[in-house]
Amino acid sequence: MRKSIYLDYAATTPVDPRVVKAMLPYFTEKFGNTMSLHSFGQEAKGALEESREAVADLMGAKPNEIIFTSSATESNNLALKGVALANKEKRNHLIISQIEHPCIMESAKWLESQGFEITRLKVDKYGLVSPDDVRKAIRKDTILVSIIHASNEIGTIQPIAEIGKIIKKSNIQYQKSKIYFHTDAAQTLGKIPIDVNKMNIDLLTASSHKMYGPKGAACLFVREGTKIEPLLHGGGHETGLRSSTVNVAAIVGFAEACKICQKGVKKEAQREIKLRNKLIKGVLGKIKGSHLNGHPQKRLPNNANFWFEFIEGESMVIQLDLIGIAASTGSACSSAKLEPSHVLLAIGLKPEEAQGSLRLTLGRWTTEKEINYVLKVLPETIKKLRKISPFKKSFKF
Ligand SMILES: Cc1ncc(COP(=O)(O)O)c(C=O)c1O
Numbered sequence: 001m002r003k004s005i006y007l008d009y010a011a012t013t014p015v016d017p018r019v020v021k022a023m024l025p026y027f028t029e030k031f032g033n034t035m036s037l038h039s040f041g042q043e044a045k046g047a048l049e050e051s052r053e054a055v056a057d058l059m060g061a062k063p064n065e066i067i068f069t070s071s072a073t074e075s076n077n078l079a080l081k082g083v084a085l086a087n088k089e090k091r092n093h094l095i096i097s098q099i100e101h102p103c104i105m106e107s108a109k110w111l112e113s114q115g116f117e118i119t120r121l122k123v124d125k126y127g128l129v130s131p132d133d134v135r136k137a138i139r140k141d142t143i144l145v146s147i148i149h150a151s152n153e154i155g156t157i158q159p160i161a162e163i164g165k166i167i168k169k170s171n172i173q174y175q176k177s178k179i180y181f182h183t184d185a186a187q188t189l190g191k192i193p194i195d196v197n198k199m200n201i202d203l204l205t206a207s208s209h210k211m212y213g214p215k216g217a218a219c220l221f222v223r224e225g226t227k228i229e230p231l232l233h234g235g236g237h238e239t240g241l242r243s244s245t246v247n248v249a250a251i252v253g254f255a256e257a258c259k260i261c262q263k264g265v266k267k268e269a270q271r272e273i274k275l276r277n278k279l280i281k282g283v284l285g286k287i288k289g290s291h292l293n294g295h296p297q298k299r300l301p302n303n304a305n306f307w308f309e310f311i312e313g314e315s316m317v318i319q320l321d322l323i324g325i326a327a328s329t330g331s332a333c334s335s336a337k338l339e340p341s342h343v344l345l346a347i348g349l350k351p352e353e354a355q356g357s358l359r360l361t362l363g364r365w366t367t368e369k370e371i372n373y374v375l376k377v378l379p380e381t382i383k384k385l386r387k388i389s390p391f392k393k394s395f396k397f
Contacts, residue, residue, distance in 0.1 A: 003324070004321075004324045004325070004326055005324055005325045005326065005370045005373060005374065006326045006363070006365075006366075007325060007326060007327050007360040007361060007362060007366065007370075007374070008326050008327060008328050008359075008361055009302055009361040009362060009363030009364075009366075010152050010153075010155075010187060010210070010300075010302070010303065010328070010359065010361035011328060011361075012209050012210065012215070013209060013210060013211065013212045013363055013364070014212065014365070015212060015213060015214050015253065015257075016212040016213075016256075016257060016260060016364070018256060018260060019212060019213055019214070019253045019256045019257050019260070020253070022252055022253060022255075022256040023214065023249045023250070023252050023253040023256070026044070026047065026248050026249035026252050027249050030043055030044060030047065030248075031044070032044035032045075032248075033245055033246075034048050034237070034245075034246045034248060035235065035237070035245070044246075044248045047248055047251075047252050048068075048246055048248055048251060049063070050255070051068075051251045051252055051254065051255030052064075052066045052068070052255075053255075054255035054256075054258050054259050055206070055219055055254060055255055055258050056221075057258070057262065058189060058190065058194070058258045058261065058262050059185075059189060059194045059195065059196050059204060059206070059221060060194070060195040060196050060197050060198070061196050061197075061204075061221050061223075062224065064224070064239070065221050065222055065223060065224055066219050066220075066221055067219060067220045067221075067222055067238045067239070067241045067242050068217065068218070068219050068238055068242065068246065068247075068251050068254075069218045069219060069220055069242055070216055070217070070218060070247070071207065071215075071216070071218050072101075072103070072184065072186040072205050072206070072207035072210075072218050073103040074218065074231075075205035075206075075207075075218050075219060075220040076101065076103045076104050076107060076146075076184055076205050077103060077107050077231060078220055078228070078230070078231050078241070078242070079144075079146065079182045079203045079205060079220055079228075080094065080104065080107040080108060080111060080144065080146060080182070081107055081110070081111065081229075081231060082228040082229045082230065082231060082241075083143060083144045083180050083182070083203065083226070083227070083228050084111050084116055084143055084144060085229045086227040086228050086229040087143045087144075087177075087180075087227050088116070088143070090141070090177065091140075091141040091142065091143045091177055092115060092116045092117055092141055092143070093116070093117045093118075093119070093139050093141045093142045093143060094108060094111065094116060094117070094118050094119070094142070094143055094144045094145075094146070095118075095119045095121060095134065095137050095138070095142060095144070095145040095146070096108050096118060096119075096120055096121070096145075096146045096147070097120065097121045097123060097129045097147050097148065097158075098120050098121065098122055098123055098342070098346040099123050099127055099129075099148065099151055099153075099154075099156075099342070099343045099346050099347075100146070100147075100148050100184065101148060101152060101184055101186070104146060104148070104184060105342070108120075117141075119137045121133050121134065121137060121147075122346070123156075123346050123347060124347075125347055125348050126156055126294060126295035126296075126298070126347065127151055127154050127156035127293075127294055127295065127343065127346070127347050128156060128158065128159070128295065128298070129147055129158050129159070129163070131159055131162040131163050131165075131166050134147070134163050134166055134167070135166045135170070138166075138167070138170045138179065140174060140177070141177075142170075142179050143177075143179065143180065144179070144180045144181075144182060145163070145167055145179060145180070145181050145182070146181075146182040146183070146184070147160065147163055147182075147183055147184075148183065148184045148187075149183045149184060149185040149187065149188040149194075150185075150187045150188045150191075150192070150299075150300050150303075151187070151294065151343060152186065152187045153293075153305060153330045153341055153343040153344070153359060154293045154294030154299070154303070154305045154343060154344070154347065154359075155187075155294045155295075155299040155300035155302075155303025155304075155305060155361075156294045156295045156298060156299055157188070157192065157295070157298045157299060157300065158183075160183055160199050160201070161198065161199045161200070163181070164181055164199045164200030164201055165200060167179055167181045167200060168200045178227075180202040180203060180226060181200060181201055181202050181203070182201070182202065182203035182204070182205070183199075183201055183203075183204050183205070184205045185204050185205060185206050186205055186206060186207040186210050186218075187210060187300060188300070189204075189206035189207075189210075189211060189258075189261075190206075190210075190211035190212075190257070190258060190261030190262075190265060191211070191261075191265070191269060191300060191301060191302065192265075192269065192300070192301070193265065196221055196223070201221070201223075202222075202223040202226055203220060203221060203222055203223065203226065203228075204220070204221040205218070205219075205220055205221075206218060206219050206221070208250065208253065208254035208257055211257050211258070211261055212257045212260065212261070212363075212364060213250075213253045213254040213256070213257030213258075214249075214250045214253040214254070215250075216247055216250040217247060217250035217251050217253065217254040218254070219254070220241075222241065228241065230242060230243065232244055268301075268364065269301040270301075272301040272302045272362050272363075272366070273301045275362055275366060275368060275371050276301060276302060276303070276304050276362055278368070278371055278375075279304050279360060279362075279371050279374065279375065280292060280304050282371075282375040283304070283306055283375070283378060284306075286375065286378075286379045287308065287378065287379050287382050289308060289309035289310065290306050290307075290308050290309075290382075291306060291307050291308075291309075292304075292305070292306055293305040293306060293307055293344060293347065293349070293357060294347075300361075301362075302361050302362040302363060302366075303359070303361050303362075304359070304360045304361070304362075305330075305357060305358070305359045305360075306357065306358050306360075307344070307349060307353050307354065307356045307357045307358075308356045308358065308382055309353075309356065310356070310386050310389045311356040311382060311385055311386065311389065312355055312356060312385075312389065313329035313330075313355055313356055313357050313358060314329060315385055316329075316356075316358055316381065316382070316385060317329055317358070319381050319384070319385060320378075320381060323377055323381070325373075325374060325377070327358055327359065327360050328358075328359045328361075329341075329357050329358065329359065330343065330344070330357055330359055340354035340355050341354055341357065344357055360374070
């Protein structure tokens with residue numbers, strides 16, 4: 001049987017064998033609880049603190065600013081709800097964009113139900129948030145601005161450093177009530193350079209399973225001095241911000257994944273950009289009625305996202321799976337829903353256009369041979385599907 005071609009690295013990545021090797025002792029002989037005083041506990045605690053240093057280093061943070069969590073969903077919930085609840089005395093306004101991941105959108109909706117006001121910024125046709133719109137949306141009662149670093153669906157990279165500068169300037173203006181800046185970097189840490197200080201970021205979400213580490217480990221960078229409430233109360237782990245026995249093996253794996261990315265981030269990005277550009281050029285050139293979603297240049301090195309006229313996305317994903325290509329219509333979290341993606345609607349696609357989307361995301365083990373195979377079989381697949389398309393008109397493809 002032929003091996004499948006995996007082009008869904010934005011949904012999750014395989015764990016790098018070097019990461020697995022680093023994790024293994026922490027399941028068996030080094031299994032201690034980091035809160036225990038005996039040597040087993042202290043060994044685990046040592047590994048935890050070393051891991052904190054490695055994760056912090058990849059984003060230019062201090063180790064004590066890293067709070068380990070179980071997932072990006074948890075980190076994003078903690079960032080939004082934790083900062084809003086801790087600063088609600090005199091303020092109640094938050095700013096997000098219309099193209100955030102569902103865990104930000106839903107956290108914001110919940111905060112709204114609790115009396116907070118949310119501004120959802122529009123994006124342009126490429127999915128870009130305008131820094132000027134952020135500036136205009138900031139009010140005296142703004143607590144937090146949260147903008148995704150790069151879209152998990154269309155790959156567009158936001159001008160985070162510019163937005164950070166605007167928020168810093170507003171903080172000088174409003175002085176007493178600091179406006180915090182959070183970014184969801186689940187799709188970017190380890191793929192493109194991040195420096196939380198240069199970019200004026202106060203809170204940042206990152207996730208292990210998006211960067212060749214295991215599931216069950218993630219982090220929230222929380223700048224020193226940030227007023228934030230925990231969501232989980234208990235034994236006071238992670239400086240009281242995230243109680244619960246620490247998942248040392250997964251965190252050791254996350255740290256190893258960070259170290260591997262740090263060493264090879266630029267070279268790997270260049271390699272993926274070359275393959276991605278070949279894929280985009282090939283698809284747009286070979287398939288009539290195909291369109292690129294997202295920005296042509298300001299996009300993640302590994303992301304290609306298209307919409308095809310007269311095609312229904314789910315049937316395309318199923319058909320591709322049958323011929324050994326694992327792809328997606330958009331975000332893995334919302335692919336079970338049949339509604340069109342909120343991100344594609346926000347960039348101006350009509351519902352029927354958004355339904356015809358295909359996301360192909362490359363990764364560490366994607367080869368040119370695989371891209372060539374996709375370029376060979378995708379045009380045929382689209383042709384076949386158009387013949388039986390429910391959107392069929394008298395089209396000329
Ligand atoms: C940008 C972004 N944020 C948050 C998440 C949520 O991650 P998890 O499901 O691992 O909690 C994802 C995962 O798809 C993501 O891509």
